[in-house]
Amino acid sequence: MFSKLKSLREYFRVFLADNRLLFAGIRQRRGAKAKEYLLRRNIHRLEKGLRNPECRIPFGQAYAGQTERDFETYRSQLPPAIADWGDHVLAEYRQRHANPALPVEAPADVAIPLDAPDYASLRAAFAQRTSCRHFIAPAPAGDAIAEILHDTRHIPTSCNREAYRVLIVETPEKRDWLLANSIGLTNFTGVEHCTVLAFVADLAAVNHPRDRHVPVMDCSFASLLFALAAQSRGLATCYLNWPIRPNTDRQSRAVLNLPATQKIVFCLLVGHQNPALSSGKSPKSGRICKV
Ligand SMILES: Cc1cc2nc3c(=O)[nH]c(=O)nc-3n(C[C@H](O)[C@H](O)[C@H](O)COP(=O)(O)O)c2cc1C
Numbered sequence: 066m067f068s069k070l071k072s073l074r075e076y077f078r079v080f081l082a083d084n085r086l087l088f089a090g091i092r093q094r095r096g097a098k099a100k101e102y103l104l105r106r107n108i109h110r111l112e113k114g115l116r117n118p119e120c121r122i123p124f125g126q127a128y129a130g131q132t133e134r135d136f137e138t139y140r141s142q143l144p145p146a147i148a149d150w151g152d153h154v155l156a157e158y159r160q161r162h163a164n165p166a167l168p169v170e171a172p173a174d175v176a177i178p179l180d181a182p183d184y185a186s187l188r189a190a191f192a193q194r195t196s197c198r199h200f201i202a203p204a205p206a207g208d209a210i211a212e213i214l215h216d217t218r219h220i221p222t223s224c225n226r227e228a229y230r231v232l233i234v235e236t237p238e239k240r241d242w243l244l245a246n247s248i249g250l251t252n253f254t255g256v257e258h259c260t261v262l263a264f265v266a267d268l269a270a271v272n273h274p275r276d277r278h279v280p281v282m283d284c285s286f287a288s289l290l291f292a293l294a295a296q297s298r299g300l301a302t303c304y305l306n307w308p309i310r311p312n313t314d315r316q317s318r319a320v321l322n323l324p325a326t327q328k329i330v331f332c333l334l335v336g337h338q339n340p341a342l343s344s345g346k347s348p349k350s351g352r353i354c355k356v
Contacts, residue, residue, distance in 0.1 A: 078311055079309045079311070081311070082309055082310075082311035082314060083309055086268050086314075086325075086326065086328055087268055087271065087274060087277050089268065089325040089326045090267075090268030090269045090270070090271045090326040091268075091271065091272070091274070093269050093325075093326055094272065096269065097139065097142055098267070098269045098324070098326075099269045099270075099272070100135055100138075100139050101139060101142065101143060101147075102226045102228065102267075102269060102270040102272070103135070103272060104132065104135050104136055104139060104143070104151065105147060105224060105225055105226050105227070106224035106225075106226055106272075107125075107128050107129075107131075107132040108132065108136070108150065108151050108154050108155070108225075109224045109225045109226075110125060110128070110224070111125050111129060111132065111154050111155070111158050112150075112154045115154065115157055115158060115161060120161075122161055122162055122165035123162055123165075125158070129158060132155070133155060136151050136155060190293055190296060190297060191293070193296065194292065194293065194296055195301075195344060195345075195346055195347070196302070196303040196304065196344055196347075197301030197302060197303050197334075197336070197338045197344055198252055198253045198254070198303055198344040199253070199254045199255055199338065199339035199341075199342035199343075199344065200253075200254070200255035200256060200258040200259040200301070200334070200336035200337060200338070200339060201255055201258055201336070201337050201338075201339045202255075202258045202337075203258065203337070204257075204258045204259055204260050204336055205259075205260045205300055205335055205336060205337075206260075207233045207235050207260065209298075210233050210260055210262070210295075210335060211233060213291060213294050213295055213298060214231055214233075214287075214291055216294060217287070217290040217291045217294045218287075219290075220283070220286040220287050220290055221286065222279075222283045222286070223276065223279040223282070223283070226270045226279070226283075227283065228266065228267045228268075228269075228270030228271070228279055228280035228283050229264060229265060229266055229267060229280055229283035229284045229287055229330075230264075230265040230267065230327070231262055231263070231264055231265070231287060231288075231291075232262065232263040232265060232321060233260065233262055234260075234261040234262065234263055234321075235260075239320055239321060240261050242316075242320050243261055243263060243317075243320075243332060244256060244261065246313050246316075246317070247305045247306070247307065247332060248306070248308065249305050249306045250305065253303075253334075254339065254342065255336070255339060256334065258336050258337070259334040259335055259336030260334070260335045260336060261332055261333075261334060261335075262288075262291075262332060262333040262334075262335060263307075263321065263329050263332050264284040264287065264288050264329070264330050264331055264332070264333065265284070265321075265323060265327050265328065265329055265330065266280030266281050266283070266284055266327065266328055266330050267280050267326055267327045268280060268326045268327070268328070269324070269326040269327075280330075281330050284330040284331070285330075288304070288331070288333050291333070292333065295335055299337070300335050300336065300337065301335070301336060301337065301338040302333055302334060302335050303333070303334045303344075304331050304332070304333055305331060305332040305333070305334060306331055307329045307330060307331045307332060314328055314329070317329050
C-alpha cells in the first residue's frame with residue numbers, strides 16, 4: 066500500500082514537472098524565441114503554398130501580414146540562414162500576389178538534386194551501429210564533433226522550427242555534473258575518454274499542447290543522424306537516458322544555463338570504441354507489419 070502511494074506521488078511529481086515545462090513554453094509565446102519559432106512556422110507555411118503546383122493565389126492572408134511585420138522586427142535576431150530564407154520566401158510571396166499569373170517554379174538555389182546515396186554502404190552502416198560502453202583515448206575534440214553536427218543538421222523538424230539544441234559539454238564541471246547525475250552509467254569503462262553531448266528540447270516552440278512531443282522528436286532525429294555520421298568517422302556512441310526528475314531538471318537548467326522552457330532529453334557519449342572490449346550486439350526484430 067505504502068509503495069503504491071509512493072509511486073502515485075512520483076507519477077504526479079513527473080506529471081506536474083512535465084506540464085510546468087509545457088506551460089512555461091506556452092506562457093512565453095510573446096518572447097523573442099517564441100516569435101522566432103512562430104516566424105519559422107509561418108514562413109514554412111507560405112513556402113509550402115508557393116511550392117504547390119496547384120497553388121491558388123491569394124492564400125495565407127490570415128497570417129501573412131503579421132508574419133511580414135514580425136519578420137521586419139525580429140529579422141536581425143534570426144540565425145543568418147533563416148533570415149535569408151525568410152527574405153526569399155516573403156519576396157516570392159509578395160511577387161506572386163502582385164502578379165498571380167507568374168508560373169510556379171522553385172528558384173534555382175532551392176531546387177533539390179536527388180542523388181541517391183549508396184544503399185549498400187548505408188545498409189552496412191545501419192547494421193553495424195551498436196551502443197559503445199568501452200571508450201579509449203583520445204576523446205574527440207569539440208570542433209570535430211561540431212563539424213559532424215553541422216553536416217547532419219538537415220533533419221526534418223516540424224514546420225522547420227528546429228526545436229532542439231545540442232550542447233557539446235566541454236566545461237569539466239558541467240560534464241562531471243551531467244555524468245554524476247545520469248543513472249545509466251553502470252558497466253561503462255573509459256567514460257573519461259568520451260565527449261558528452263546533451264540533447265535539449267525547447268518547449269518555447271510549442272504553440273499548442275497537442276504538439277508537445279515535437280521538440281523531443283527533433284532531438285531523436287538529430288542525435289541518430291549524428292550517431293551514424295560519427296560512426297562513418299570511426300567514432301562510437303551511446304545514449305544516456307535522462308529521466309524526468311523535477312529537482313535534477315531544475316538543477317540542470319542552472320548548471321547548463323538553460324531557459325525555463327528547455328530541458329535535457331538525453332545525453333550522447335561519443336568516443337573511440339575499445340577494440341578489446343565489446344558491449345554486445347543486440348538483435349533487432351524491426352517490428353514491421355503490413356496493415
Ligand atoms: C533514449 C535512450 C536512452 C538510453 N539510455 C541508456 C543508458 O542510460 N545507459 C546505457 O547503457 N544505454 C542506454 N541506451 C542504449 C540502449 O540500451 C541500447 O540502444 C539498446 O540496448 C540496444 O542496443 P544497441 O544500441 O547496441 O543496438 C539508451 C538508448 C536510448 C535510445
